[in-house]
Amino acid sequence: MDPYSNSLFLFCGKRRDRIKAILHEPDGMVLLYKRLTV
Numbered sequence: 001m002d003p004y005s006n007s008l009f010l011f012c013g014k015r016r017d018r019i020k021a022i023l024h025e026p027d028g029m030v031l032l033y034k035r036l037t038v
Helices: none
Strands: 007-012 018-025 028-035
Touching: none
Parallel strands: none
Antiparallel strands: 007 018, 018 028
C-alpha cells in the first residue's frame, strides 16, 4: 500500500447492524462507526 495514497476500508459486524470505516489519508486516519437501525 502506498503511504501517500487515500484508502478506505469497510468492516461489518456479525449481526450486520454495525459498520466501521477507516479512511487513510496522507496526513492521518479517520475512524467512522455507524450503528444501523431497521
